[in-house]
Amino acid sequence: MTNDAEHIITRPAEIASVLSSLQRQRSPVSISFRGVDQKFLSLILAVDRDAQVFYLDELNPPSGHKRVLANEFFSVRGSEQGITVFFTKCQAIKVLDEEDGAVYRVPFPTQLIHNQKRDAFRAHVMLSNKVPVSLLSLTRTEPMQPLKATLKDISSTGCKLEFDSLIEPPFKELEIFEEMTINLKAFEKKLTLKVEARHAVYDEHRKRTTCGFRFYDPKPSVQAEIDRFVIFLQREARRVDLR
Numbered sequence: 001m002t003n004d005a006e007h008i009i010t011r012p013a014e015i016a017s018v019l020s021s022l023q024r025q026r027s028p029v030s031i032s033f034r035g036v037d038q039k040f041l042s043l044i045l046a047v048d049r050d051a052q053v054f055y056l057d058e059l060n061p062p063s064g065h066k067r068v069l070a071n072e073f074f075s076v077r078g079s080e081q082g083i084t085v086f087f088t089k090c091q092a093i094k095v096l097d098e099e100d101g102a103v104y105r106v107p108f109p110t111q112l113i114h115n116q117k118r119d120a121f122r123a124h125v126m127l128s129n130k131v132p133v134s135l136l137s138l139t140r141t142e143p144m145q146p147l148k149a150t151l152k153d154i155s156s157t158g159c160k161l162e163f164d165s166l167i168e169p170p171f172k173e174l175e176i177f178e179e180m181t182i183n184l185k186a187f188e189k190k191l192t193l194k195v196e197a198r199h200a201v202y203d204e205h206r207k208r209t210t211c212g213f214r215f216y217d218p219k220p221s222v223q224a225e226i227d228r229f230v231i232f233l234q235r236e237a238r239r240v241d242l243r
Contacts, residue, residue, distance in 0.1 A: 007114040009173065015112050016049040017174040021080050023047055023054075029078035031059055033067050040064035044078075045103060052108040053093075058101035068092045068104055076109075087112040122155040123233035129186060133161055135195075136179040140169070151182065152210065156227050158198070163209040171200040171211050180213065184229055191225055193218040 009015055022029065023044040031040040040059040047054045059065055067074070075088035087109035094105035125131055131151035149161035159182075175197040182191045193215055200211035218226065 007173075009112045009114060010110065011173070012052050012108055013049070014173045015108050016047055016052070017176075018080060018085055018112055018114070019044055019047045019054050019108075020049075022078050022085065025080065027078050027080065029056075029076050031056075031064060031074050031076060033064070033072050033074045036067070038063075053105055054108065055096075056092075056104040056106055058103065065102060068102075069095065083114055085112060085114060122153050123230045124153045124237065125151050125233060126236065129233065129236065131185070132183045134179075134181045135161070135177050136181075137175070137177045139176075146179075146181075154226070154230060154233070156223070156230060158195075158212060158214040160210060160212045163211070164207075165209065166202055166204070166207055167200070167209045167211075170202070171197045171209075173197065173199070176216065177213070184225070186232065187225070187229065189225060191222050193222050 009018065023046065026043060028041050028043060031042055033040075038061075040061065042059050043057040045055045045057050059068065071091060073088075074090050075086065076090060078085045090106050090109060092104040092106050096103040096105065133149045133151050134146040135149060136146045147163060147167065149163045152160040152162050154160075177195050177197065179192055180195045182193075184191060194217065195213040196216050198212035198214055200209060202209050215223075215226070
């Protein structure tokens with residue numbers, strides 16, 4: 001059983017992060033014009049966070065170029081590591097003539113929709129299997145001071161952490177952390193990988209923070225260990241239920 005999770009992103013900084021991810025991955029995007037059945041393909045070539053614009057490669061088939069020049073509105077659909085990205089009401093404000101073809105300068109959308117298939121199984125971590133986690137960001141105020149947390153649940157694509165404090169500054173949606181280290185004592189291993197912050201909840205009464213994180217393109221060896229740990233937790237949960 002899977003559920004679709006739809007996230008509507010409106011903050012320019014978060015929109016810039018998603019667009020930059022599409023750019024880094026060289027993920028093709030599909031361009032659609034109002035009232036036109038034909039789809040056009042393009043790539044995001046660059047993202048300017050300060051100016052809040054991004055640059056699209058010339059459309060394929062080339063007939064789409066005429067529609068851009070006519071200032072027609074279009075929508076953009078892409079896939080960022082399995083997550084569908086969609087935004088609309090786009091319009092090129094400038095066309096640049098480059099050696100390899102035209103490049104379109106487009107303002108950030110006012111909102112961007114993330115549609116993600118949630119994992120079929122998310123394994124809960126029991127107290128007996130307590131898993132310490134540290135989180136390191138190079139862009140925070142004290143980048144050399146890792147944040148300490150406890151693993152609450154984990155799937156093949158992400159996890160949820162609990163922190164014994166109200167995190168300051170608060171987590172930003174899609175904030176990148178260069179190093180998450182998961183101490184898998186059950187396997188006598190430590191896994192280190194890059195992650196992306198998702199939804200955070202701040203419990204003012206208990207002075208605790210919980211936040212979900214998505215694994216950011218882990219190495220195959222690390223992904224294998226994560227999957228192995230999820231299966232281990234599944235078996236542990238079944239064993240407890242059978243007692």
